[in-house]
Every structure is written in C-alpha cells, then in structure tokens.
Amino acid sequence: MEIGKVDVGAWLTLRPVDERIGELRLKIRPVPEDFDFSGDGDTKKQLQTIGSLIVDWNLEKDGVAIPCNDETRRLYMFHLIQVMVRGEGDEQESIVGPISRFAADITNFLGN
Numbered sequence: 001m002e003i004g005k006v007d008v009g010a011w012l013t014l015r016p017v018d019e020r021i022g023e024l025r026l027k028i029r030p031v032p033e034d035f036d037f038s039g040d041g042d043t044k045k046q047l048q049t050i051g052s053l054i055v056d057w058n059l060e061k062d063g064v065a066i067p068c069n070d071e072t073r074r075l076y077m078f079h080l081i082q083v084m085v086r087g088e089g090d091e092q093e094s095i096v097g098p099i100s101r102f103a104a105d106i107t108n109f110l111g112n
C-alpha cells in the first residue's frame with residue numbers, strides 16, 4: 001500500500017457571485033481538523049488566520065498578476081474575504097467558509 005505525500009498547498013477554485021470578478025483560484029495550506037478559524041471574534045485576527053492559509057492566488061489588477069506575499073495579503077485580504085461565492089446547490093456564502101473547510105480536509109493535500 002502506497003501512502004501519498006502531503007503537499008504544502010492545494011488549489012481551491014471558487015465561483016464568485018459577482019461574475020465580473022471571474023474565477024478565483026487560491027492555493028491553500030492544510031491545517032489540523034480542529035483548527036480555530038474564529039479569531040475569538042477579533043476581525044483582525046480572523047483576517048490574519050485566513051490570510052495565513054493562502055500561499056498563492058490568481059489575483060490580477062489591470063491585467064497584471066498580483067504576487068501573493070505578506071504585503072499584498074495585508075492590502076487585499078480584507079476585500080477578499082468579503083467576496084461571496086457560490087457553494088453547493090448555488091447557495092451564496094462568504095469565501096471564508098470554503099477556505100476553512102478545504103484547509104481542514106487533509107484529503108485535498110494528499111499526493112498520488
């Protein structure tokens with residue numbers, strides 16, 4: 001039996017409700033299943049927590065790719081977590097939910 005290796009990140013593709021945004025692709029790092037995403041009700045802490053999970057993205061501004069680093073995370077994370085995406089059955093939800101669920105599911109990170 002071969003056991004897959006854990007990757008440092010896996011790509012999550014999301015469909016924003018606002019179609020002008022286009023498809024979002026975020027490379028997410030794994031976290032333990034019991035990881036606390038709440039930030040204890042502190043919005044700044046929650047931004048940092050969700051931001052720390054994103055290791056790459058496909059964001060652009062005026063057709064130019066925006067690098068994913070500490071500085072750009074600080075600039076864009078507040079706006080990014082306000083994006084509403086389509087979930088299962090076309091239900092709308094904040095981008096935080098899919099990121100949290102994806103990061104906590106280790107099967108997303110197992111290589112073949």
